[in-house]
Amino acid sequence: MSDPQPAGRRPADTGPLSPRPAEECRYDLVALGEVMLRLDPGEGRVRTARTFRAWEGGGEYNVARGLRRCFGLRTAVITAFADNEVGRLLEDLVLTGGVDTSLVRWMPYDGIGRGVRNGLNFTERGFGLRGAVGTSDRGHTAASQLRPDDVDWDHLFGALGVRWLHTGGIYAALSETTPDTIEAAMAAARRHGTIISYDLNYRPSLWKAIGGQARAQEVNRRLAGYVDVMIGNEEDFTASLGFAVPDTDESLTELEVGNFQRMITEVVRAYPNFRVVATTLRTVRTATVNDWGAIAWSAPTGFVEATHRAGLEILDRVGGGDSFASGLVYGLLEKGDLALAVEYGAAHGALAMTTPGDTSMANLAEVESLVGGGGARVQR
Numbered sequence: 001m002s003d004p005q006p007a008g009r010r011p012a013d014t015g016p017l018s019p020r021p022a023e024e025c026r027y028d029l030v031a032l033g034e035v036m037l038r039l040d041p042g043e044g045r046v047r048t049a050r051t052f053r054a055w056e057g058g059g060e061y062n063v064a065r066g067l068r069r070c071f072g073l074r075t076a077v078i079t080a081f082a083d084n085e086v087g088r089l090l091e092d093l094v095l096t097g098g099v100d101t102s103l104v105r106w107m108p109y110d111g112i113g114r115g116v117r118n119g120l121n122f123t124e125r126g127f128g129l130r131g132a133v134g135t136s137d138r139g140h141t142a143a144s145q146l147r148p149d150d151v152d153w154d155h156l157f158g159a160l161g162v163r164w165l166h167t168g169g170i171y172a173a174l175s176e177t178t179p180d181t182i183e184a185a186m187a188a189a190r191r192h193g194t195i196i197s198y199d200l201n202y203r204p205s206l207w208k209a210i211g212g213q214a215r216a217q218e219v220n221r222r223l224a225g226y227v228d229v230m231i232g233n234e235e236d237f238t239a240s241l242g243f244a245v246p247d248t249d250e251s252l253t254e255l256e257v258g259n260f261q262r263m264i265t266e267v268v269r270a271y272p273n274f275r276v277v278a279t280t281l282r283t284v285r286t287a288t289v290n291d292w293g294a295i296a297w298s299a300p301t302g303f304v305e306a307t308h309r310a311g312l313e314i315l316d317r318v319g320g321g322d323s324f325a326s327g328l329v330y331g332l333l334e335k336g337d338l339a340l341a342v343e344y345g346a347a348h349g350a351l352a353m354t355t356p357g358d359t360s361m362a363n364l365a366e367v368e369s370l371v372g373g374g375g376a377r378v379q380r
Contacts, residue, residue: 015301016301016332017195017275019195025160025162027163028073028162029163029329030156030164030166031063031064031077032181032185033059033170034119034138035056035057035077035079035090036057036058036118036121037056037118037119039120040054040125040356041124046122046133053356056090056093056358057358058079059322060077061079063329064099064166065094065099065359066326066327066348068097070323070330070362071367076101078151080142081118081142081143082109082118086118087118105142116141119141121137123358125317126288126317128288144177148177148181151184153189154192157189162189163194163333164195164329164333165196166325166329167185167186167198169202169220172220173207173210173219183223186226186227189226190226195228195229196228197227197228197229197325198223198224198226199321201232202235216240217239224271224274227271228274229277229278233281233282243266264277276298277297278296280294280321288313290314290317292350293309294346294349301339306346312350314353314354320352322352322359323348323353326360327349329341344367348360351367
């Protein structure tokens with residue numbers, strides 16, 4: 001039996017997508033990816049830190065957590081942990097975020113990590129002219145060793161029911177088997193009418209030892225054929241799918257929007273299965289001041305653009321794109337309106353970057369206030 005639907009929920013029956021009815025599904029969204037332990041030196045540098053704050057984070061998981069904590073949807077994560085104290089810490093952090101852990105696979109730990117281990121991510125936020133720096137320690141992790149037959153995909157998407165599957169290019173880069181695992185999940189999701197989103201999230205450091213851009217394009221082109229909602233910035237589409245960005249003589253903001261529109265025309269011609277394509281638009285002035293916006297496309301609506309926020313002040317930029325994705329998913333699932341969805345995504349991403357950690361600390365009222373034109377005046 002599916003969980004009761006929260007008050008005020010309604011299925012989205014208009015717009016570019018047709019989600020499965022909420023009452024038929026246990027989960028609104030399931031994310032497939034790795035969850036790492038982020039060790040954050042706060043205002044300092046990793047190389048000189050003596051204390052770290054611990055967070056959980058991962059490109060795919062962050063979307064599920066944002067949808068649960070900010071937007072109140074029912075989410076779960078498919079991942080794996082090595083069964084040791086670090087794995088149990090990660091589990092506790094995920095539970096605190098409200099994300100269902102019943103789909104987590106626990107792998108035996110050999111005492112030293114020769115077989116499996118849990119991923120670590122040392123990330124400093126940057127400030128002013130000093131950019132953010134991330135150092136991952138995630139080789140041979142439990143999540144990277146998930147195989148296609150480790151999950152009963154037809155039971156998950158069929159018997160239990162899932163409205164939306166989210167995964168991405170970070171998880172696809174972690175091992176030889178992760179693309180196969182993603183493809184198995186996508187194929188089953190498609191069989192059962194689940195919407196599939198994919199964030200290209202190209203990271204050169206993840207691909208450089210296993211074939212670089214050529215391997216990234218081989219993997220991402222293969223998986224793109226299953227995707228309904230493709231997310232990625234201009235660089236992601238170029239590096240991961242091989243679409244070049246045209247040159248223009250327009251101003252910076254117009255250049256970003258114009259290039260995206262021209263490129264997406266080519267992208268959807270190559271991948272007619274894409275029903276929505278979306279991206280954030282970010283101009284980095286300094287590590288703590290960015291211009292921030294977003295744009296999206298669907299066949300029924302054409303191009304829509306979110307409110308552009310020039311000079312956005314940032315505390316911690318990590319996870320801003322994932323929070324954009326969760327707001328976009330919420331808008332498409334619950335409102336059925338792409339123009340509103342891209343506004344929810346951009347507002348949620350902007351708010352997420354005002355707090356530390358990979359995941360959002362915003363609530364729905366704050367997002368809707370920003371979508372409605374609210375500002376930073378004190379709330380009493």
